[in-house]
Amino acid sequence: MADLYAQIINAVQPISPNHLFFLEGNWWATSFDEHLRSIPTQKENIVYTFHHYWKSPEQGAINYILSMREEDQVPLYLGETGENSNSWFYALTKLAEEQRIGINWWTHKKIETTTSPLSAPFAPGYEAVIKYWRGDGPEPSGEAAFRGLMEMAQYLDLDSARVNRGLLAALFDPEYGTVQKPFKGHEVPGIINAADYDLGNQGVAYHDSDHWAVTGNPGGGNSGRNYRNDGVDIEPSTDPNGFAYNVGFTERFEWLEFTVDILHEGVYEIDVRGASQSGGDRTGPDIIFSLDGDRIGEVEIGNTGGWQQWVTKQTRTPELTAGTQRVLRVSFADREVNLNRMTFRLVSTTQREADEIPAEPELLATYPNPFTEVVHISFSTPEPVTAVAVLYDVLGRQVYQADEASYSAGSHEISMPGLALAPGVYVLRLMLDGPGLSKTITRPLVATK
CATH class of the missing domain: 2.60.40.2360 (Intracellular proteinase inhibitor BsuPI)
Known part of the structure; x- marks a missing residue:
């Protein structure tokens, strides 16, 4: 690699003496040996570019390359990174800015993804071609394969893509790490889908026990690989009376928060759509609801016989006062459960509202x-x-x-x-x-x- 770099530099510099060279290391641009670092050239024309995937987004993980920058007096460029959760993106962005390292996210658009700013839909005809290549489907005709390819090219248009708002907030919103913001407008009475929790970092809008991948291998973050790119695990749902996605793989002490507007004072009944195949003998609340820090209800989902065997459980709140920008927290206990949606129904008004x-x-x-x-x-x-x-x-x-x-x-x-x-x-x-x-x-x- 070093010999190739030297040949390229020696061929270009006589023609373009101010040309800038980006040198990548070995092993997926993570290793810079003494041969690469000793290429005879002007250091002011060199940039070391490296990759960073599935490792800690903290400074200790890049100290090796920071030391190299200091010793060689060569700037750094993080030329390829991504494929992780929003909390990881946020932390790595802060680290790169603090250390004055340029950064390039891989990549801006993929097909049916949560880990890029834009997600293109999977064209049905193209999906049939992919299934054939994988051995999972029949061979399409040449004409059908060509149509599928052209259809996929059209689906890659920006107007067809879905914007992953949470990912963009993690990269560009300076308040992402401290302030939760509504992902969708939620009104009570009304329906709140569990997957539509607020925008914000781990510990701000949600808490998940495994919110990023830092072991050197893919994984971590959203174990369900659908809908959003946080640590919260979201998967497709077959609930006939629910949303297209449910939150799952829950663990004790995990929670979600929702910014809600309570339209009317009074007592509410919460219909909770849940499922579980965990802990048949366990008793006690599986999901706990609180509003602005005060506990307002709980439900026991129990073992429903399957992760997509959905039931409705109910809890009744104390009297809730009307107001905007209230914070509803949904907390999970020991039993692993799937949560699809919550429906808040006003069952009685307070005396003050009744008088009004x-x-x-x-x-x-x-x-x-x-x-x-x-x-x-x-x-x-x-x-x-x-x-x-x-x-x-x-x-x-x-x-x-x-x-x-x-x-x-x-x-x-x-x-x-x-x-x-x-x-x-x-x-x-x-x-x-x-x-x-x-x-x-x-x-x-x-x-x-």
Whole structure:
């Protein structure tokens, strides 16, 4: 390697005396022997470039090359690194900035990835070609293979790629290591998906026992390899009443935090979608909920018979005060569980809010919106009413009607489960009739796949 470098430098320098040379070491650019370091040339034209993968992001791991920089008076460039978790990216970025080392992340875009700033979708035709090459599928025709390749080329367009927001925050947000920020807007009452915890570093927005890979081998971080690139383990979910992804591989003392806006004071019931194949004889809470540091509920998921055998467990909160930017923490106990989502339903208002019930019926919330299979409708009424909720498409055709029911004065919730609607815009009509009132409230809703 040193002889090749010397030949290249000797050929270029007479023509371009100020040409800059980046010299990589041996062993995947991690070893710089005395032969490479003794190439006869002007040191001011040399940069040592190295790689750093799956090792500690702390200074001790690069002291060998810092010493070499000092001894040879040659600048350093970290020419290739990445393939790790956001917490590792954040720590290594800080280290490189502190040590005045240039850095290049590998790479800016890959197919179906969490470890790059951009992720391109896998084109179905191209995926069929890959499966054939791996021996996992039939041989496609030449025409089909060409179409798949061209389709994949189109999918690599920036407009088709998904932006991995958490990774970009780890690289560029100066507050990433100290301030948690919402990954998605969460409202209570409403649905909160476990995988949609806040943006922020390990110990800021979440705590995971294995949040990066530092053993010299790939691994660590997100063991599920899906959706996000933190230490939190996220995998595809088959929960028919849940989100497409669930948090899993949980361990004792791990936790997630969510920034939430509590819209109404009162007591809430939390429906928790969980699964586990762990600890059949163990009893006690598996998941503990706290709000701004105060414990508000707990559930025992138990052994459900499989990691994707989903059940709903419930817990009831004490009275919660309304407010924005509240911090909900979800903590895990000894049993390893999978957690998909949490649905907060208002079951009773506080006396103060009951005294403040408006003179007219009010639609408090519809969630989730956009929706896939279920919509919850929260409303209040100043007097007893009969209520019915109906859903229409944009052509005015009725597509769903909830059962008519009677409600007392106060806050209530109507659910529309089992929806299987085409993606698009729909109109909700909530019709209320009582002795002294008759009112219809409308709200647009969006259905997605």
